[in-house]
Each structure stands twice: as structure tokens, then as C-alpha cells.
Amino acid sequence: xxxxxxxxxxxxxxxxxxxxxxxxxxxxxxxxxxxxxxxxxxxxxxxxxxxxxxxxxxxxxxxxxxxxxxxxxxxxxxxxxxxxxxxxxxxxxxxxxxxxxxxxxxxxxxxxxxxxxxxxxxxxxxxxxxxxxxxxxxxxxxxxxxxxxx
Amino acid sequence: xxxxxxxxxxxxxxxxxxxxxxxxxxxxxxxxxxxxxxxxxxxxxxxxxxxxxxxxxxxxxxxxxxxxxxxxxxxxxxxxxxxxxxxxxxxxxxxxxxxxxxxxxxxxxxxxxxxxxxxxxxxxxxxxxxxxxxxxxxxxxxxxxxxxxxxxxxxxxxxxxxxxxxxxxxxxxxxxxxxxxxxxxxxxxxxxxxxxxxxxxxxxxxxxxxxxxxxxxxxxxxxxxxxxxxxxxxxxxxxxxxxxxxxxxxxxxxxxxxxxxxxxxxxxxxxxxxxxxxxxxxxxxxxxxxxxxxxxxxxxxxxxxxxxxxxxxxxxxxxxxxxxxxxxxxxxxxxxxxxxxxxxxx
Numbered sequence: 001x002x003x004x005x006x007x008x009x010x011x012x013x014x015x016x017x018x019x020x021x022x023x024x025x026x027x028x029x030x031x032x033x034x035x036x037x038x039x040x041x042x043x044x045x046x047x048x049x050x051x052x053x054x055x056x057x058x059x060x061x062x063x064x065x066x067x068x069x070x071x072x073x074x075x076x077x078x079x080x081x082x083x084x085x086x087x088x089x090x091x092x093x094x095x096x097x098x099x100x101x102x103x104x105x106x107x108x109x110x111x112x113x114x115x116x117x118x119x120x121x122x123x124x125x126x127x128x129x130x131x132x133x134x135x136x137x138x139x140x141x142x143x144x145x146x147x148x149x150x
Numbered sequence: 151x152x153x154x155x156x157x158x159x160x161x162x163x164x165x166x167x168x169x170x171x172x173x174x175x176x177x178x179x180x181x182x183x184x185x186x187x188x189x190x191x192x193x194x195x196x197x198x199x200x201x202x203x204x205x206x207x208x209x210x211x212x213x214x215x216x217x218x219x220x221x222x223x224x225x226x227x228x229x230x231x232x233x234x235x236x237x238x239x240x241x242x243x244x245x246x247x248x249x250x251x252x253x254x255x256x257x258x259x260x261x262x263x264x265x266x267x268x269x270x271x272x273x274x275x276x277x278x279x280x281x282x283x284x285x286x287x288x289x290x291x292x293x294x295x296x297x298x299x300x301x302x303x304x305x306x307x308x309x310x311x312x313x314x315x316x317x318x319x320x321x322x323x324x325x326x327x328x329x330x331x332x333x334x335x336x337x338x339x340x341x342x343x344x345x346x347x348x349x350x351x352x353x354x355x356x357x358x359x360x361x362x363x364x365x366x367x368x369x370x371x372x373x374x375x376x377x378x379x380x381x382x383x384x385x386x387x388x389x390x391x392x393x394x395x396x397x398x399x400x401x402x403x404x405x406x407x408x409x410x411x412x413x414x415x416x417x418x419x420x421x422x423x424x425x426x427x428x429x430x431x432x433x434x435x436x437x438x439x440x441x442x443x444x445x446x447x448x449x450x451x452x453x454x455x456x457x458x459x460x461x462x463x464x465x466x467x468x469x470x471x472x473x474x475x476x477x478x479x480x481x482x483x484x485x486x487x488x489x490x491x492x493x494x495x496x
Contacts, residue, residue, distance in 0.1 A: 069291035070318060070372065071309065071388055072401040072417035110293035110325065113415070129415075137231065145290055145308060147383055147400060 061118040065143045068113035073145035089136035097125045220271035222279040224253040234282045251313035252281035259323045262355045266439045267447045272326030294325035307379040315374030320355030321348040332455040339460040341416030346423035354439045364431040364438045391428040394421030407494040422493050430489035445471045465490040
């Protein structure tokens with residue numbers, strides 16, 4: 001048992017240290033594809049998959065920043081392919097989409113909020129005003145605030 | 151997943167079901183069972199901590215006007231989301247302008263609360279003011295997380311470094327003051343009041359720092375953090391307390407209670423009490439923190455202030471405070487009443 005502990009710690013440490021790098025690559029590659037895909041689909045929603053623009057709700061989330069935070073800014077909806085997210089982030093999103101009733105109150109006053117739509121258990125669901133703390137960074141980093149139209 | 155406030159996203163019932171679920175391996179089931187065992191302990195600790203904090207506050211209430219200013223500390227997140235980050239030695243002399251701003255302005259806000267309202271730090275008991283800068287990558291926000299202030303660098307286009315606007319720093323620290331006083335919940339009218347109180351004291355801090363009178367103040371929130379792309383399009387601030395619906399605001403707001411947005415974001419509906427305060431301070435005249443500010447602070451710290459109070463409840467408290475604090479000058483209470491009536495709350 002004792003001999004397993006250092007190995008497991010080292011393995012976990014390596015896995016954790018590699019994960020942000022992997023997410024960074026995925027996010028960078030995904031962001032690079034947004035403009036191309038959006039031009040191709042004409043759906044008005046940027047998608048993160050240039051080769052296959054017909055991404056369904058089953059494959060992707062629609063994420064929108066809807067205010068909150070001292071800036072209280074909104075964003076355009078962004079399509080985020082689920083397979084670009086880590087298993088942990090996918091699991092967190094699935095939990096959010098399964099949430100029925102009220103979400104837990106935000107842990108901080110100035111929390112930015114997101115609307116998230118995706119498919120879970122064969123049903124398309126939307127959770128509204130999800131506090132930033134509950135949204136994985138890999139998802140949030142793809143959503144950019146916009147100035148209001150005038 | 152455990153949330154910082156001690157609230158849990160997964161219910162105990164769900165944990166119980168998972169702990170005995172046949173599809174999970176033994177190790178996972180054991181981990182879930184351990185979590186399930188720990189949860190009630192966490193909950194008891196949270197309740198005990200809240201009770202202990204209250205008892206401690208009662209037991210150690212001192213004359214804060216004579217107390218020294220609280221300590222402040224600055225940390226650098228180095229573009230990660232890990233809080234508080236790395237401590238910065240001697241932040242006052244730092245070559246990093248964000249560190250310097252956050253540290254100096256946090257001290258400034260502490261002095262403002264101390265000198266104007268006799269308050270010793272956000273908790274009234276000298277809590278160290280912790281500020282973390284360079285949070286996240288191009289993070290377009292600033293926040294109080296229940297324990298400390300956190301500032302992003304902005305994306306450089308819409309927003310720049312969030313430590314550049316001293317009213318933003320006053321705003322964030324005031325969330326701490328509200329947390330330790332009325333404890334306003336963060337939804338609907340109490341949430342909008344929570345936001346408004348942060349804007350009110352943030353703006354007052356800016357005016358106090360500049361020695362401005364109410365009629366000379368611009369009453370803008372976040373004017374120092376607007377980036378070049380925002381300015382190019384004519385946006386000069388996040389919010390305007392004097393004119394909440396103005397086109398130069400990134401986040402325009404309703405101007406009176408007739409236009410209240412049901413279930414709206416607290417940052418939207420906060421425009422209503424913001425405008426009331428601005429009108430009242432201008433009607434009274436002079437420095438906003440000397441009369442209107444004292445009335446607002448008195449209402450926020452009043453024993454009758456509750457975490458679920460609505461606009462009207464707070465308005466009545468401010469009128470009562472104006473009558474109590476300025477009994478010899480009925481024009482103050484009259485101005486307070488008139489301000490709330492103008493925004494259709496009273």
C-alpha cells in the first residue's frame with residue numbers, strides 16, 4: 001500500500017500538470033476555427049468545428065454570457081463541441097444540465113452568469129444564469145463579452 | 151464539488167444513491183461514501199462558524215473610531231485562477247502598477263470607511279484586506295469572493311486593468327461591508343440593493359478621494375476601466391448613477407421603479423436606488439459622504455436591516471436614519487423622502 005502512494009501521487013501530478021496544456025491547445029485550436037465555421041454555416045452561432053459545421057445539440061453546447069459581474073456584459077451565443085472538453089468538464093456540464101429547480105446561490109456577489117443549452121438523456125435542456133464558478137474554464141474562455149448594440 | 155460558502159452542488163440524497171450504485175467500482179463507491187460522511191460535518195461546521203462569528207462580533211464590539219487602520223496585502227495570480235496567488239512583498243513600492251493600485255486603493259477605502267463612518271475594515275473588526283491582481287487571462291471583471299477582492303487585467307479592448315478605477319475598488323470592498331452587516335441576498339430587490347450599495351460607496355469613495363462635492367461629481371461607475379474599443383463607440387462608463395438609462399453606459403439600467411425588471415440581474419435594477427442616492431446627495435448639497443452617506447451607512451448597519459429587505463424597506467430605514475441622525479435639520483429627511491419618491495419607490 002505504501003509503495004503505491006508515491007506512484008499514484010506522481011501519476012496524478014503528471015496528469016494534472018498536462019491537463020491545462022491540453023485544454024490550452026484545444027481552446028486555441030477551437031478559437032482558430034470559430035470564424036471559418038461561422039462563415040460557412042450562416043447559423044449566426046460560431047461553432048468550434050470547421051470540418052463538420054452541422055453540429056447537433058447532442059454534440060455541442062450553446063453558451064451565452066448573460067450579464068453579472070461588475071461589468072454586467074453580454075456575449076453572442078457560442079457553440080462549444082463537447083468532445084473538445086476534458087471528461088471532467090463534460091461531467092460538470094452534464095451535472096449542470098441535469099439540474100432541476102434553482103441552482104445553488106452564487107458564492108460571490110459579482111459573479112458573471114451564463115446560459116447553457118445542451119442535450120442530456122436525449123432531451124435538450126437549458127440552464128439559465130449559471131454562476132461563473134460552476135462553468136468550466138475551457139468553456140468560459142471561448143465566450144467573449146460584447147458591447148450592447150446602439 | 152464543494153462551493154466556497156459551504157453549499158454543495160450534489161445533494162446528500164444523490165450521494166447516498168451513488169454510494170450504493172452497482173455500476174460504480176468499489177473505490178469510487180468508497181470515495182462517494184466518504185464524501186457523504188463528511189457533508190453533515192461540513193454543514194455543522196458552517197452553522198457553528200456563523201454562530202461563532204456573530205458571538206465574537208458581539209463580544210468584541212469596540213470603539214472603532216479609535217482603532218488603527220486594518221492591514222492590507224496584495225497577491226499576484228500571474229494570469230491563473232488560483233487564489234489568492236503569490237504574496238507580493240512591499241506592494242506599496244511595487245513596480246507592478248496593478249499591485250500598487252489595488253494595495254493603495256484598498257488602504258484608501260479602509261481609511262474612507264474609518265474616517266467617515268468609524269468602521270474598522272469590512273467586518274468592523276480589522277479584517278486584513280486582501281487583493282489579488284492579474285486574475286485569469288484577459289479576465290474582463292473584478293469581484294469580491296466572500297473573503298477578498300480579485301481583479302482581472304481586462305481584454306485591453308473593451309476593458310483595461312480593473313484596478314485603474316478607484317470606484318471599482320470601493321465597490322468590491324463594499325460587498326464585504328454588506329456581507330458583514332445587512333448580509334443582503336443576491337437576487338431580486340435585495341440583490342439590486344446589494345449592488346447599489348456597492349456603487350454608492352464606490353462612487354462616494356471616488357468623490358472623497360478627489361475632495362469633490364455632490365454637484366461636481368460625475369457619478370459614473372467604472373469610467374477608468376473602459377478600453378479603446380468601448381471608448382471609440384462612445385461608451386464612457388459601466389453605469390451612470392445620475393442617468394442610469396444613458397446611452398453612454400455599457401450596462402444601461404431602469405431609471406425608476408415603474409421600469410423595474412422582475413427577476414432581473416442585480417446590476418440592472420440597482421440603477422433605481424443608485425439614482426435615488428444621487429438625487430438625495432445633490433439635493434442636500436456639499437460632500438455626499440457627510441450627510442447622505444451617513445444616512446445610507448446608518449440604514450445598512452441598522453438592526454432592522456434584513457438580508458431580504460426590498461427597496462421600500464430600505465427607503466423607510468434611510469428616512470428613519472435621516473430623522474434620527476439629523477434631527478436638527480429636517481431638510482435632510484425631506485430630501486431623502488423626495489429622492490425615493492422621484493424614483494417611485496415611496
